[in-house]
Structure formats: structure tokens, C-alpha cells
Amino acid sequence: MNMIIPMAGLGKRLRPHTLSVPKPLLPIAGKPIVHRLVEDIAKVTPEKIDKIGFIIHPSFGKEVEESLIAIAREVGAEGKIYYQETALGISHALLFAKELFTGKVIVAFADTLFKAEFKLDTNKDGIIWVQRVDDPSQFGVVRLNDAGEIVEMVEKPSQPVSDLAIIGIYFFKDGAALAREMQYLIDNDIKDKGEYQFTSALQRLSNAGAKLMTGQVTEWLDCGNKNVTVQTNQRYLEFIKDQKLVSDKAKVINSVIIPPCYVGAGAVIENSVIGPYVSVGENTRISDSRIQNSILQKEGRVSKALLENSMFGNFAIFEGSSLDLSVGDFNTIA
Structure with a gap:
């Protein structure tokens, strides 16, 4: 065949x-x-x-x-x-x-x-x-x-x-x-x-x-x-959630991974909350971020990010902003 x-x-x-x-x-x-x-x-x-x-x-x-x-x-x-x-x-x-x-x-x-x-x-x-x-x-x-x-x-x-x-x-x-x-x-x-x-x-x-x-x-x-x-x-990810999806060669430092998530070899996740439904490619580094329902391909860099329904290519770099805010009653920031 x-x-x-x-x-x-x-x-x-x-x-x-x-x-x-x-x-x-x-x-x-x-x-x-x-x-x-x-x-x-x-x-x-x-x-x-x-x-x-x-x-x-x-x-x-x-x-x-x-x-x-x-x-x-x-x-x-x-x-x-x-x-x-x-x-x-x-x-x-x-x-x-x-x-x-x-x-x-x-x-x-x-x-x-x-x-x-x-x-x-x-x-x-x-x-x-x-x-x-x-x-x-x-x-x-x-x-x-x-x-x-x-x-x-x-x-x-x-x-x-x-x-x-x-x-x-x-x-x-x-x-x-x-x-x-x-x-x-x-x-x-x-x-x-x-x-x-x-x-x-x-x-x-x-x-x-x-x-x-x-x-x-x-x-x-x-x-x-x-x-x-x-x-x-x-x-x-839901279909294969019972499989081992986080590589032993990934580093998870002071972070939480909410399954199901895929994390490739060499990835580093630090001071972040990842998941559910996130795929992180090989050697991608994530720090100080909250990410859910997204795809991050290999060799990327993401920091200070709040991401949902997002897709990042290979070698993509994204750095969010650290904000010092004083927000009053009934304000909306989007």
C-alpha cells in the first residue's frame, strides 16, 4: 500500500x-x-x-x-x-x-x-x-x-x-x-x-x-x-494528555505548568505559569510570563508576556513591558 x-x-x-x-x-x-x-x-x-x-x-x-x-x-x-x-x-x-x-x-x-x-x-x-x-x-x-x-x-x-x-x-x-x-x-x-x-x-x-x-x-x-x-x-494535546509531554531535558525553574502542555528538549521556563494547552518548542526560553492556549516554536525568547491564542515562529523574540500602575475605580486597561 x-x-x-x-x-x-x-x-x-x-x-x-x-x-x-x-x-x-x-x-x-x-x-x-x-x-x-x-x-x-x-x-x-x-x-x-x-x-x-x-x-x-x-x-x-x-x-x-x-x-x-x-x-x-x-x-x-x-x-x-x-x-x-x-x-x-x-x-x-x-x-x-x-x-x-x-x-x-x-x-x-x-x-x-x-x-x-x-x-x-x-x-x-x-x-x-x-x-x-x-x-x-x-x-x-x-x-x-x-x-x-x-x-x-x-x-x-x-x-x-x-x-x-x-x-x-x-x-x-x-x-x-x-x-x-x-x-x-x-x-x-x-x-x-x-x-x-x-x-x-x-x-x-x-x-x-x-x-x-x-x-x-x-x-x-x-x-x-x-x-x-x-x-x-x-x-x-487533549488527545495525547496521558503521554509524557514535558521533556526531561527541559528546565522548569520556579514555574507552574498546567497540563496538558508540550515542552521540548532544551526549553527553559522560569518564573512563569504555562498552560493549559501550550506547546513550547526546543530551546525556547520563557521568563516572567503567563501563557495559555498558544504555540511557541523552537529557539524563541519570550519574557514579561501575557499571551493567549497566540502563535510564535522559530527564533521569534518577544519582550513585554514591566508596568508600575496605579489604577482607579471603574477604569479599564486593555
């Missing part, structure tokens, strides 16, 4: 955090988003994952490529890198890894995480994971027949079709058949909303006789912008 992860997008909604780091490598509870994704899929897959193809933008660089190869190696797979320079839709992107579309295939988007309590049924023709949403117009959605089979897929419908949104994780028993349908779109220049849509290829696969079923996750976590990424960090 192979896995293909399209991740060539530049993550513009998460700038400035994605100016120097691709969005899928931003940390959630101490590990890159894509690392968490690969681990979580490997846990629910009953068969060995042989190869993982990462489709990236050429500008990501050698260090990113080496990180992705290492992520694949951790789950016992061979990592392979493919390049997509121009964004023309998911079907276009996936075909850069066409050689991996043989036999059973998993496709997973690198900006989504999930919580699930199931094992993947690899005997199905195909499985598309979905979640009910309040505003289907923002997502690709599926419509089911009375037998629970997917009969229609629509990308960001302007009129209500279904409230079952596709979360971006798929399984196919016959990867080659899917590749043929995606190639058909390219060869015949069939676009929807200006792109070679994946839902169009899936619809063709279904029309050709493949029985596509839905799979449901317990929780779907998005990483599309700063606020939802911080929220995802919170939820993920």
Missing part, C-alpha cells in the same frame, strides 16, 4: 508563519502537522505502508525534503519527493506521483488532522472520510443513496446538496483506476472552477462502477489559519 500527500501549497492564510516554513511542517503538540498525519493514518491502516509520496513546491528546499523522508522512515516506509510548481488542482498535483498509484492507495491532504477509533477496511473499493458541517459551501461534499453509497460529489456547492464534507483523507483499492480518471481530466482539459478537481475524478470513478463508501472520524481538526491551528494544538 502507498500513500500520497499533496502539500505544494504556500499556506498564504497562515502567513507570516509560512514565509520560511511550509504549513505542513508547522508543529502541533511538538510534531509537524504532516508528521502527526502520517502517524495517525499508519495507526488505522492494517497493512504496511510501503511508499509515501510527498508532492511539494520546488522552493521548499533540501532541508524540508530530508525531514519528509525521515517522517516516512519512522513508519517503515520509503519516502519519495515530487514537485508541483503551478497549482492547477488536486488531480493535477497527484499525477506528479503517478508511479505510486498502483494497488491500494491512501491520499491525504497535509493540512488536516483527525481523531479516529477504527481500522481501515481495505476490502472496500474506496472510502472517503467525511464530517457533518454547518456550511457545506466551503467544502467538497458527498451525497449518498439509501444503501449508504456515494452517488454524487460536488466541490463547494452554491446550492445545498449535502452537509457531509470531505475532510481530505481517502482510500482506494485500485489506485491505477483512479490515476486513469485523473489523467482523463488533464487529457481532455476538463476543469471545474478553473482547476482539475479531485471530486471530478472521483465522480468518474464512481460512474465507472467503483462503490465508494464514507468513513467517519471522531473529530476533524483543521490547520488552515492561525486561530484554527491553535485550536487544533489544543485538541491534540
Whole structure:
């Protein structure tokens, strides 16, 4: 079984955090988003994952490529890198890894995480994971027949079709058949909303006789912008709160850590209260601060700070102000 992860997008909604780091490598509870994704899929897959193809933008660089190869190696797979320079839709992107579309295939988007309590049924023709949403117009959605089979897929419908949104994780028993349908779109220049849509290829696969079923996750976590990424960090810390999250190589001096929090090796926390739901990257130093529900990446410096719902990049430095105040009745300082 192979896995293909399209991740060539530049993550513009998460700038400035994605100016120097691709969005899928931003940390959630101490590990890159894509690392968490690969681990979580490997846990629910009953068969060995042989190869993982990462489709990236050429500008990501050698260090990113080496990180992705290492992520694949951790789950016992061979990592392979493919390049997509121009964004023309998911079907276009996936075909850069066409050689991996043989036999059973998993496709997973690198900006989504999930919580699930199931094992993947690899005997199905195909499985598309979905979640009910309040505003289907923002997502690709599926419509089911009375037998629970997917009969229609629509990308960001302007009129209500279904409230079952596709979360971006798929399984196919016959990867080659899917590749043929995606190639058909390219060869015949069939676009929807200006792109070679994946839902169009899936619809063709279904029309050709493949029985596509839905799979449901317990929780779907998005990483599309700063606020939802911080929220995802919170939820993920809750999922893994029984694990050891504070490194033995971190220093906690005259401070309180309110769990669940992740604290990386080499981090120093002094005269501060951290948590709940804070991730502190390796070698970041925090002093005289109160921080909750935030992500601080590696090698940062934060002092005299009162932070909530915040996200700091690598090597970021923030110093608040020491205030000597005399505040009268009914005053508000914000």
C-alpha cells in the first residue's frame, strides 16, 4: 500500500508563519502537522505502508525534503519527493506521483488532522472520510443513496446538496483506476472552477462502477489559519494528555505548568505559569510570563508576556513591558 500527500501549497492564510516554513511542517503538540498525519493514518491502516509520496513546491528546499523522508522512515516506509510548481488542482498535483498509484492507495491532504477509533477496511473499493458541517459551501461534499453509497460529489456547492464534507483523507483499492480518471481530466482539459478537481475524478470513478463508501472520524481538526491551528494544538494535546509531554531535558525553574502542555528538549521556563494547552518548542526560553492556549516554536525568547491564542515562529523574540500602575475605580486597561 502507498500513500500520497499533496502539500505544494504556500499556506498564504497562515502567513507570516509560512514565509520560511511550509504549513505542513508547522508543529502541533511538538510534531509537524504532516508528521502527526502520517502517524495517525499508519495507526488505522492494517497493512504496511510501503511508499509515501510527498508532492511539494520546488522552493521548499533540501532541508524540508530530508525531514519528509525521515517522517516516512519512522513508519517503515520509503519516502519519495515530487514537485508541483503551478497549482492547477488536486488531480493535477497527484499525477506528479503517478508511479505510486498502483494497488491500494491512501491520499491525504497535509493540512488536516483527525481523531479516529477504527481500522481501515481495505476490502472496500474506496472510502472517503467525511464530517457533518454547518456550511457545506466551503467544502467538497458527498451525497449518498439509501444503501449508504456515494452517488454524487460536488466541490463547494452554491446550492445545498449535502452537509457531509470531505475532510481530505481517502482510500482506494485500485489506485491505477483512479490515476486513469485523473489523467482523463488533464487529457481532455476538463476543469471545474478553473482547476482539475479531485471530486471530478472521483465522480468518474464512481460512474465507472467503483462503490465508494464514507468513513467517519471522531473529530476533524483543521490547520488552515492561525486561530484554527491553535485550536487544533489544543485538541491534540487533549488527545495525547496521558503521554509524557514535558521533556526531561527541559528546565522548569520556579514555574507552574498546567497540563496538558508540550515542552521540548532544551526549553527553559522560569518564573512563569504555562498552560493549559501550550506547546513550547526546543530551546525556547520563557521568563516572567503567563501563557495559555498558544504555540511557541523552537529557539524563541519570550519574557514579561501575557499571551493567549497566540502563535510564535522559530527564533521569534518577544519582550513585554514591566508596568508600575496605579489604577482607579471603574477604569479599564486593555
